Amino acid sequence: MMEEGKETATKGMAEFEQLAAERRSVRRFSDAAVPDEAIRSALRSAHLAPSSNNLQPWEFHWVRRSSSHREAAVTACLSQPAAATSSDLVFFIGRPDLLKDRAAALQAHFEAEGNDGTAGYYRDQVAANIAGMSAEARAAWVDKSVSLAAAQFMLAIKAAGFDSCPMEGLVPDKVRALFGLPKEATVTMAVSVGEGIPEGIYGPRLRFPLDEHLTEY
Numbered sequence: 001m002m003e004e005g006k007e008t009a010t011k012g013m014a015e016f017e018q019l020a021a022e023r024r025s026v027r028r029f030s031d032a033a034v035p036d037e038a039i040r041s042a043l044r045s046a047h048l049a050p051s052s053n054n055l056q057p058w059e060f061h062w063v064r065r066s067s068s069h070r071e072a073a074v075t076a077c078l079s080q081p082a083a084a085t086s087s088d089l090v091f092f093i094g095r096p097d098l099l100k101d102r103a104a105a106l107q108a109h110f111e112a113e114g115n116d117g118t119a120g121y122y123r124d125q126v127a128a129n130i131a132g133m134s135a136e137a138r139a140a141w142v143d144k145s146v147s148l149a150a151a152q153f154m155l156a157i158k159a160a161g162f163d164s165c166p167m168e169g170l171v172p173d174k175v176r177a178l179f180g181l182p183k184e185a186t187v188t189m190a191v192s193v194g195e196g197i198p199e200g201i202y203g204p205r206l207r208f209p210l211d212e213h214l215t216e217y
């Protein structure tokens with residue numbers, strides 16, 4: 001039983017490492033459309049990302065190639081090839097302005113469950129923490145959790161057999177205007193999705209040796 005479990009874990013590790021190795025930032029895509037279900041499944045995975053205090057401070061704005069928003073979305077991404085040739089674009093947005101509401105909703109959830117301890121934690125500590133932060137600190141805090149959702153999304157897209165490119169080369173004000181977002185909303189990144197073509201990979205994978213970035217104790 002133990003042995004079987006160990007084998008399964010080893011297989012899982014190897015498969016996940018392979019998936020991470022195969023995900024590349026792909027800047028050019030074929031004309032093929034990515035099925036909605038692949039995007040929707042990757043969004044479900046993104047939505048399962050961890051977030052600080054479980055506040056889930058994200059919003060995902062999905063623009064299909066056929067959408068009337070497409071042209072403005074590509075322009076907002078500076079018409080980079082990764083955006084212009086994509087099948088779909090997903091904008092990962094942070095909502096520091098909604099943190100208070102989300103903490104209140106979680107407080108209400110735990111109150112309804114009769115979990116007064118956790119409800120009190122959201123009412124007292126989390127709410128005070130949010131109120132005490134500068135706008136910059138709040139935006140940076142939110143971006144951390146939103147980035148994790150984007151990372152999970154890109155791996156899920158690779159698992160579905162498609163490619164992606166994260167982009168912060170964009171004009172945040174144009175993105176906010178396109179989706180009617182308030183000025184406090186952070187445009188953490190856009191991710192383009194499509195069927196990659198070989199010319200879309202601009203060079204071999206380049207990483208510093210892991211040893212240079214890892215300290216073990």
Ligand SMILES: Cc1cc2nc3c(=O)[nH]c(=O)nc-3n(C[C@H](O)[C@H](O)[C@H](O)COP(=O)(O)O)c2cc1C
Nearest residue numbers: 023024025027080082165166167168169170189205
């Ligand atoms: C937050 C973030 C923003 C990025 N912005 C862009 C971008 O605007 N355009 C682009 O072509 N690549 C962009 N990239 C992709 C990086 O250049 C790429 O991840 C890096 O070169 C490593 O390549 P790899 O993803 O294939 O391993 C971005 C990556 C991240 C994480």
